Amino acid sequence: MSPLRRYALIALCWTALGAAALSVRDGLVIRSDLRSFMPPARAADQRLVTEEIGNGPGAQLLLLAIGNAAPPQLARLSAGLAAALRTDPRFTRVLNGAEDVTSLDPALLPYRYLLSPTLDTARFDAAFLAAELEQREEDLATPGIGVLDDLLARDPTLEVLKLGQRWRPAHVPQVREGVWFSPQGEALLLAQTRAPGFDPAAQAGAIEALRRDFDGLPDAGAAQLTVSGPGYFAAAAAKTTRDEAERLSAIGVLGFALLLVLAYRSAGILAVVALPLAAGALGGLAAIGLTFGGVHGITLAFGFTLLGVAQEYPIRLFSHRRAGATVAASTADVWPLLRLAIVSACIAYLALAASGVPGLQQLALFTITGLLIAGAVTRWLLPEVVPLTFDDVAASPWLERLRARLAHMPRPRPLPWLVLAGALTAVSFAPTPAWQNDLAALAPIPQAQLQREGELRAALGAPDVRYLLVLEAASADGVLRLSEAIAPLTGQWMSRGIVDDIELPSRYLPSLATQRARQERLPDRATLTTALDAALADRDFQPGLFAPFVDDVETARSLPLLTPDAFMHSPFGARLQAMLVQRDGRWFGLAAVHGVRDAQELERGVRAAHGGDVRLLDLKTSSEALVADCRERILVALGAALALLAAAVAVAFRDARRAWHVIAPMSLATLAVVAVLRACGVSLSLFHLVALTLAAGLGLHYALFFERPVSDAAEARRTLHATLVCVISAVLVFGLLATSALPVLRAIGVTVALGVAFHFCLSTQMAQRRDR
Amino acid sequence: MLAAQAPPVPADAATLIAALARPAPASTAYTEVRFARPLRAPLVLHGQLDYGGGDRLGKRIDTPYRETTTIGAGVARVEREGHAPREISLERVPVLAALLGGLSALLGGDTAALADRYAIALGAEGDAWTLTLRPRAAELARHLRAIVVDGHGHEPGCLSLEEAEGDASVLLLGELARAPLAHAPTRAQLAAVCRHVGT
Numbered sequence: 001m002s003p004l005r006r007y008a009l010i011a012l013c014w015t016a017l018g019a020a021a022l023s024v025r026d027g028l029v030i031r032s033d034l035r036s037f038m039p040p041a042r043a044a045d046q047r048l049v050t051e052e053i054g055n056g057p058g059a060q061l062l063l064l065a066i067g068n069a070a071p072p073q074l075a076r077l078s079a080g081l082a083a084a085l086r087t088d089p090r091f092t093r094v095l096n097g098a099e100d101v102t103s104l105d106p107a108l109l110p111y112r113y114l115l116s117p118t119l120d121t122a123r124f125d126a127a128f129l130a131a132e133l134e135q136r137e138e139d140l141a142t143p144g145i146g147v148l149d150d151l152l153a154r155d156p157t158l159e160v161l162k163l164g165q166r167w168r169p170a171h172v173p174q175v176r177e178g179v180w181f182s183p184q185g186e187a188l189l190l191a192q193t194r195a196p197g198f199d200p201a202a203q204a205g206a207i208e209a210l211r212r213d214f215d216g217l218p219d220a221g222a223a224q225l226t227v228s229g230p231g232y233f234a235a236a237a238a239k240t241t242r243d244e245a246e247r248l249s250a251i252g253v254l255g256f257a258l259l260l261v262l263a264y265r266s267a268g269i270l271a272v273v274a275l276p277l278a279a280g281a282l283g284g285l286a287a288i289g290l291t292f293g294g295v296h297g298i299t300l301a302f303g304f305t306l307l308g309v310a311q312e313y314p315i316r317l318f319s320h321r322r323a324g325a326t327v328a329a330s331t332a333d334v335w336p337l338l339r340l341a342i343v344s345a346c347i348a349y350l351a352l353a354a355s356g357v358p359g360l361q362q363l364a365l366f367t368i369t370g371l372l373i374a375g376a377v378t379r380w381l382l383p384e385v386v387p388l389t390f391d392d393v394a395a396s397p398w399l400e401r402l403r404a405r406l407a408h409m410p411r412p413r414p415l416p417w418l419v420l421a422g423a424l425t426a427v428s429f430a431p432t433p434a435w436q437n438d439l440a441a442l443a444p445i446p447q448a449q450l451q452r453e454g455e456l457r458a459a460l461g462a463p464d465v466r467y468l469l470v471l472e473a474a475s476a477d478g479v480l481r482l483s484e485a486i487a488p489l490t491g492q493w494m495s496r497g498i499v500d501d502i503e504l505p506s507r508y509l510p511s512l513a514t515q516r517a518r519q520e521r522l523p524d525r526a527t528l529t530t531a532l533d534a535a536l537a538d539r540d541f542q543p544g545l546f547a548p549f550v551d552d553v554e555t556a557r558s559l560p561l562l563t564p565d566a567f568m569h570s571p572f573g574a575r576l577q578a579m580l581v582q583r584d585g586r587w588f589g590l591a592a593v594h595g596v597r598d599a600q601e602l603e604r605g606v607r608a609a610h611g612g613d614v615r616l617l618d619l620k621t622s623s624e625a626l627v628a629d630c631r632e633r634i635l636v637a638l639g640a641a642l643a644l645l646a647a648a649v650a651v652a653f654r655d656a657r658r659a660w661h662v663i664a665p666m667s668l669a670t671l672a673v674v675a676v677l678r679a680c681g682v683s684l685s686l687f688h689l690v691a692l693t694l695a696a697g698l699g700l701h702y703a704l705f706f707e708r709p710v711s712d713a714a715e716a717r718r719t720l721h722a723t724l725v726c727v728i729s730a731v732l733v734f735g736l737l738a739t740s741a742l743p744v745l746r747a748i749g750v751t752v753a754l755g756v757a758f759h760f761c762l763s764t765q766m767a768q769r770r771d772r
Numbered sequence: 773m774l775a776a777q778a779p780p781v782p783a784d785a786a787t788l789i790a791a792l793a794r795p796a797p798a799s800t801a802y803t804e805v806r807f808a809r810p811l812r813a814p815l816v817l818h819g820q821l822d823y824g825g826g827d828r829l830g831k832r833i834d835t836p837y838r839e840t841t842t843i844g845a846g847v848a849r850v851e852r853e854g855h856a857p858r859e860i861s862l863e864r865v866p867v868l869a870a871l872l873g874g875l876s877a878l879l880g881g882d883t884a885a886l887a888d889r890y891a892i893a894l895g896a897e898g899d900a901w902t903l904t905l906r907p908r909a910a911e912l913a914r915h916l917r918a919i920v921v922d923g924h925g926h927e928p929g930c931l932s933l934e935e936a937e938g939d940a941s942v943l944l945l946g947e948l949a950r951a952p953l954a955h956a957p958t959r960a961q962l963a964a965v966c967r968h969v970g971t
Contacts, residue, residue: 141833
């Protein structure tokens with residue numbers, strides 16, 4: 001092939017890949033919501049947990065503080081930001097303290113006597129009304145302090161005001177200049193996102209929009225907006241991790257390129273070395289796009305990690321080129337083994353597809369497609385585009401010295417068994433818990449930010465993100481009855497200082513029975529008129545002023561009761577709608593818990609209260625249990641993968657002994673990595689498992705190629721050269737990740753770098769053929 | 773005789789406002805006659821006003837019942853005997869906020885601040901004068917028609933809040949707080965009391 005044609009072909013390949021990348025990017029939705037990576041929930045309660053982990057009332061709240069300006073300006077900024085966010089569909093609720101507690105949906109106005117608890121303890125008799133009216137007269141003395149005149153005539157007992165206060169969070173910040181202020185003099189706001197709290201991409205989008213709105217305010221000036229809350233942390237952690245990974249990977253890729261130029265004394269191969277991996281990744285993405293429509297962010301991260309195996313394919317092809325033979329001939333020589341590696345890895349990854357976890361199924365599809373395409377590109381495209389001139393690596397004298405030394409290294413037979421025994425001992429006696437189930441621990445939040453979040457949450461009286469009180473009943477009204485039944489108890493918990501507030505659903509809507517009881521206590525028109533006249537005797541109110549009150553009471557007496565369904569679909573019922581959910585024919589009430597002071601005491605109180613119908617949901621424990629469950633499935637899947645791999649290799653070799661030479665070092669090295677990590681006190685996470693899998697994939701190559709029967713020492717040198725380039729590049733790229741301060745990157749980096757080193761050492765010991 | 777001793781009526785509002793300035797803290801007894809539309813007769817209240825300087829104002833009612841309203845940092849706190857205190861953001865009670873703003877500007881002698889928010893008119897009749905403040909902001913004008921201060925020499929006598937909807941408060945200050953009033957005084961009777969300040 002002429003050099004010109006070769007260059008044209010390379011350019012064509014990259015152009016085609018670029019075009020493919022653009023179309024894949026447009027057609028692929030990348031989701032970052034953690035929950036799609038969790039196993040499908042089996043029980044209704046478990047499903048509730050997976051949904052509430054991200055959708056709980058606490059998790060969707062962004063806590064905002066505006067500081068660094070004079071209070072009047074801060075108040076204007078608060079109002080401006082709230083107004084802007086209220087028109088943004090990304091936010092479902094924005095509170096800044098300026099909301100009018102005296103407002104009530106006009107449609108609900110007649111229902112106030114059924115919604116307000118006044119009639120539970122009082123009757124509208126002459127004595128009660130006289131006391132109320134005296135107050136109203138005094139209210140009139142201070143302009144604006146009472147209720148508006150038209151409301152006074154309809155509602156002299158101030159039920160609307162009582163409901164407004166009842167529906168307002170128990171602990172709200174101080175109001176200055178008409179908006180909430182923190183004790184430190186910052187304007188405070190609460191913004192509830194539509195997106196779940198642990199969807200970092202959606203949260204990042206919402207936060208970006210929020211900052212844009214703030215910067216666009218006319219007098220933002222030097223004022224500073226602080227954003228906090230679970231969504232912010234999720235977005236910030238994702239960004240930090242991505243930035244750091246990109247930075248370290250960029251250095252790693254540079255080092256890798258340098259290594260390739262040194263190893264092959266050719267800069268030209270840089271133009272083609274990435275073709276298999278790029279094509280494989282794009283193919284994997286396209287396959288997911290076509291099958292699932294969207295892809296999970298973690299699937300992508302894991303998938304790209306696992307696909308790293310494919311970077312070995314072109315290296316094998318380059319190192320095995322022989323002087324005097326065409327590239328087609330040398331490729332054809334190594335292809336059967338490479339094909340075996342690819343196919344057996346693909347068969348192994350089928351186990352992930354069977355795991356039942358959507359994220360893992362995507363991962364399997366991505367990886368299998370990617371490996372097959374990368375293999376095909378290496379076999380059929382790469383030979384067409386590799387540089388025509390090359391050095392036969394077998395000619396280098398130092399390689400021969402190294403090969404000879406490795407070949408003559410003692411191979412004590414008991415060594416593998418000693419490694420096995422040592423590893424098992426280390427694993428059994430490791431000092432720390434075996435597993436890290438708290439995903440948050442892998443992307444820790446700086447202490448200062450965590451403290452700030454706590455301050456803002458306390459100042460805003462925002463609900464706890466961790467706990468949720470769950471009430472279960474056969475119907476929505478049953479949940480409300482249960483809620484009323486435990487209301488005195490939650491009141492006790494609050495007064496005992498165990499918890500600041502529990503926002504029960506019955507605070508917003510009483511049960512039908514309670515509404516009926518209140519309705520029955522409303523006096524008829526004649527009785528009320530008599531009582532009112534008596535109460536008005538000592539007062540100076542205009543005659544007939546309270547006729548609208550008498551009419552409203554009369555209306556309320558015959559109103560159909562307000563059902564949960566009707567209330568939830570009124571504009572004011574959005575709060576209740578978020579608190580009452582139906583799952584599998586059962587109804588669940590979700591009561592936000594504010595300011596847990598003593599979790600143990602609260603848990604004890606809840607358990608003693610109402611058996612199984614009232615439960616305190618600890619979202620942290622529950623999500624950790626889900627992660628553990630998910631990990632168990634991955635472990636089983638990986639175990640099955642190993643079995644499949646061994647079977648595939650054995651079938652291909654038709655020789656169990658040769659298969660053992662390949663599988664044994666790979667398995668032992670994996671175990672050794674686990675042992676070292678555990679002995680160092682590392683608790684394993686999902687990320688370690690994925691990294692172990694990648695390392696095992698690389699180790700499989702080392703073992704397969706070392707085990708390959710070769711005709712001469714030159715070919716053995718080429719095998720060693722390829723393996724060395726692979727090992728050094730993997731140690732370089734992943735060793736860099738291992739230097740990161742971020743636990744998730746360190747986990748992947750340390751595991752792969754360590755794994756590659758162990759796989760190499762054990763392969764030379766156990767798989768490499770004796771010098772013939 | 774008395775009229776001769778009193779200082780002459782200042783020629784313009786700015787001079788008058790400057791002359792009305794009092795160093796904080798300043799206190800004065802008051803009698804308030806409150807006309808509210810839901811009532812057929814006005815409420816008559818006695819108590820004390822305490823101006824603490826800046827945006828701090830206290831208004832104490834002694835009879836016919838006891839209540840203390842303290843305004844500061846944008847919040848009005850109302851404590852009525854036998855009831856839980858209430859805190860209301862001043863934005864919710866614009867008339868109270870305007871009263872505070874007007875009083876603090878008057879007592880501070882800050883003509884510029886007053887002129888910023890109100891159109892000021894000064895009328896004089898003999899040694900008595902009437903300062904009328906009409907809100908400039910449409911938002912406040914929806915609630916408050918005018919603050920009217922009647923006085924004589926350098927002494928304010930009456931402060932009236934004319935609300936947009938027809939309600940009104942007339943505060944008789946200082947000496948006038950002790951003036952005898954009818955059981956249910958009318959606006960006309962009060963106007964007469966205020967106009968005869970100093971005579």
